[in-house]
Amino acid sequence: MMSLKIFLVYLTFFTVYCYADETSTLHIDASKGRKIPDTFFGAFFEEINHAGAGGLWGELVSNRGFEAGGQSVPSTIFPWTVVGDDSSIEVSTDRSSCFDRNKVAVRINVLCDGPKFCPPGAVGISNPGFWGMNIEKAHKYKVVFFVKASGWIDLDVSFIGSDNETLASNNIRSSDQNVTEWRRMESVLEAKATDHNASLQITTTKKGVLWLDQVSAMPLDTYKGHGLRKDLAQMVADLKPRFFRFPGGCFVEGGYMRNAFRWKDSVGAWEERPGHYGDVWDYWTDDGFGYFEGLQFSEDIGALPIWVFNNGLSLNDEVDTPLIAPFIQEALDGLEFAKGSARSKWGSLRASMGHPEPFDLRIVAIGNEECAMSKYRGNYLKFYDAIKHAYPDIQIISNCDASQKPLDHPADFYDFHIYSHANEMFSKHTIFDDAPRYGPKAFVSEYAVWQSDAGNGTLLAAIAEAAFLIGLEKNSDVVHMVCYAPLFVNTNDKKWTPDAIVFNSHESYGTPSYWLQHLFTTSSGATLLDSTLQTSSNYIVASAIEYTNATDKNKYMRVKVVNFGSDPQNFRFSVTGLDSKVQSSGATKTVITGPNVKEENSFSEPNKIVPQHTSLENASEDMNVLLAPYSITSFDLSYII
Structure with a gap:
């Protein structure tokens, strides 16, 4: 028995040695390359998983x-x-509301009269927000x-903690004076304590009837002052997306047309927006994060907006x-809203909402995932002709x-969506190798x-996706844009998992799929260098780009390599x-890996799987390194100018 154990130990070390002894080599010719499109890497927002309502949009109520x-009362x-x-x-x-598009109001009949006769703490209504304020x-x-x-x-407006404090x-x-006609009331509250599961209460001890409508509570401190939750907005901004696709997704279509997203209902004063029931993802949204907010956020993070609008098709009609x-x-009116003169209708x-200058809207999508529907082509051609004319x-x-x-119809881009298991996603890194090099370019808008x-x-998911992204990067003469989906999930409403960013009322973290995207933030506008991978492994995918560092303005080479195997691998790049020469100092190595392929981040361990940065000593034009199993590794080399 002891000899068998010694044999198995020897066999294990021999196997690891053999795997590590085989070297995969990436030969890079830095004198040749082509530019990757400026818009290559971006982000996609859909109102799913309470991504906006109760998420990115800062509204607490x-x-x-x-x-x-619903519109029928009582309700x-x-x-x-x-x-x-x-x-x-x-x-x-x-x-009885004063808002034509929001006629429902709440009627409160206070039966008690005065603090002596009303219950302790008065009477009224309370709102818990989205699983706690x-x-x-x-x-x-x-x-x-x-x-x-x-x-x-005589009303008290209060934030009440989970312990009733x-x-x-x-x-x-x-x-x-009497308030017999509708009046707008505003109050700024400063909190004297912290509670992540608070509620808003409006209470009184005055007998009589009153009506309330359009109750809002917003933090004064929001992302760039535009109403977005700062930590979530910053996590998107940190991806440095060159475009921002919004507002969906199936959310744009609706399960039925009556519940489709309509941009005109999502602009103007927030209290005048009717909101709607998103029947695909099964929740109500007040459309606080509407068309204008999507355009504004795109501008705030330096991304081009990509507007997806409904084209008369839903999932069922x-x-x-x-x-x-x-x-x-x-749709034409929507383009005028974004691009038209401040003097246009x-x-x-748009100007009245605080943005007199046009937004930089250049790209639109006619619908979402509807190519197989019988009316899509006919409707598409009508939209295409009208938009191109105007x-x-x-x-x-x-x-x-x-x-x-x-395609059998004109287009500047075609949509490509892929959701699959890890092995298949890894294998798809070559899917665009044989795609036509002429005609419309690919937009991988959901993967x-x-x-x-x-x-x-x-x-495991992140490593497979990394290989897929390297494949898209190498085919960026065809694939001009790519973004992950979905972007957000409120942990209390997981309609779709996984997602890039997970949050609750006060915390957020990135999944491994979020963090791997950071390794592609320099790809947009970079130069894809000619490279050839020499390997006997089926699990190695690699590429090399040259980019200009936005901070020091110096040129860098970034070599990215995925090891999708369960064994370490020797890797050389030449x-x-x-x-010019590669600087021997100042180079860095970034690795995303972990002890178990099923490892996940969480609120308790948000940094379990994140990029690990180390200095790369004695950097040169020819280097040998050992790749960890199931890993993506990035090498950033600076040049001597």
């Missing part, structure tokens, strides 16, 4: 307009709850609501092509895949490893054709 229960006001019992307060809904000590929050009453009002409170009183004209006009609305500079994305056969391999975001 859920169902702020009481519209989520539910979920997740609002009543503070007090039925002997002291009656709460219902009616259609994050209220932080010394931070300020602006609460806005609309109110009318049968007389004067008052975190902040202001009194709004109009004893000098289609508008006949002879009836598509109103939808075409809606829709451009003036805006000949706009580039248009078709839903139909042209990687295997040519991810999912299902069993992916869990909630595993190392560079010829350089006009």
Whole structure:
């Protein structure tokens, strides 16, 4: 038995030695290469998993307009709850709001009269936000609501902690005059303590009837002052995306046309937006993160917006092509909103929202994943002709895949989506090797490893995706844009997993798939260097680019290599054709790997699988390194100028 154990130990070391002894070599000719498109790497936002409502958009109140229960009254006001019992307060809904597109308001009949007769803490309504409001000590929050009453009002507006502690409170009183017509009220609350599971309460002890509508609570400190949650917005910005595709996805289509995203309902003053039920992902959104906000966020992070609009098709119904004209006009109006003069009809609305200059909208997608639908081609051609006539500079994305056969209709780009298990994703790194080099360019607008391999975001998924991205980078003469999907998931509403960024009310972390994208932030606009991989392994994929560092303005070479195997691998890269020398110091090595391919990050261990940066000693044009199993490694070499 002992001799058998010694034999197995010897065999293990012999196997590792043999694997490590085989060297894969990347031969790089730095004198030859071609430019990677400036727009190569980007980000995609869809309202899924409460990515916007209860996520990126900073609004703390859920169902702020009481519209989520539907237009028929009485209706539910979920997740609002009543503070007090039925002997002291009656709460219902009616259609008395002052907003034409948001007619539902909440009616509160206070039956008790004065602090002596009302329950302790008064009576009213309470909102828990999206699985708890994050209220932080010394931070300020602006609460806005609309109110009318049968007389004067005396309201306490408060943030209440999970232990029923008052975190902040202001009194709004109009004893000098009645509020018999709708009035806007505003109050800034400063928190005296922190609670990540707080709620907003509006309470009173004054007997009588009052109505409330469009209740909002927003932190004053948001990303660039534009209403977005700072940590989530910064995580997107840190990817340095060159484009930002929004607002979907299936969210744009809707399960049925009546629930499709319509851009005109998502612009203008927030209190005037009707909101809608996203029936594909099964939740109500007030559309606070609307068309304008998507354009503004794109600008804020230095990305080109890519607008996806509805083309008269949903998952379950289609508008006949002879009836598509109103939808075409809606798209043209949307382009005018983004690009038109501040004196134009829709451009003036944009200007009134604080952006008089046009947005830099250059690319639009006509629908999403609808190529196989019977009305798609007919509708698409109508949209294409109308847009090219009015805006000949706009580039248009078709839903139909042209990687295997040519399109039968004109387009500037074609959409390509791929969701698969890890082994298949790894194998797809060559999928565009034989794609046509003429005609429209590819936009890989959704890719991810999912299902069993992916869990909630595993190392294995990220390594497979890294190989796929290297393949796209090497085929960037055909593939001009790529982005991962989905971007966000609120951990309380996992409609789709995995995702790049996971969050709750106050925390966030990146999955391994998020972190690997950081290794491609320099690819856009870089030079793909000619390279040839000499290997006997089926698990090695590699590329080399030359880029200019945005900080020091120096040129660098980045060599990226994936080892998708379970054994370590020797790897050599050899560079010829350089006009200058590689600096022996100042080079870095970045590795993403882990002890187990199913490792995931979490709120308790957000940095379990993240890039590990080390100095690369004695860097040169010819180097040998050992690659860890299931890893992506990046080498950044600086040049002597």
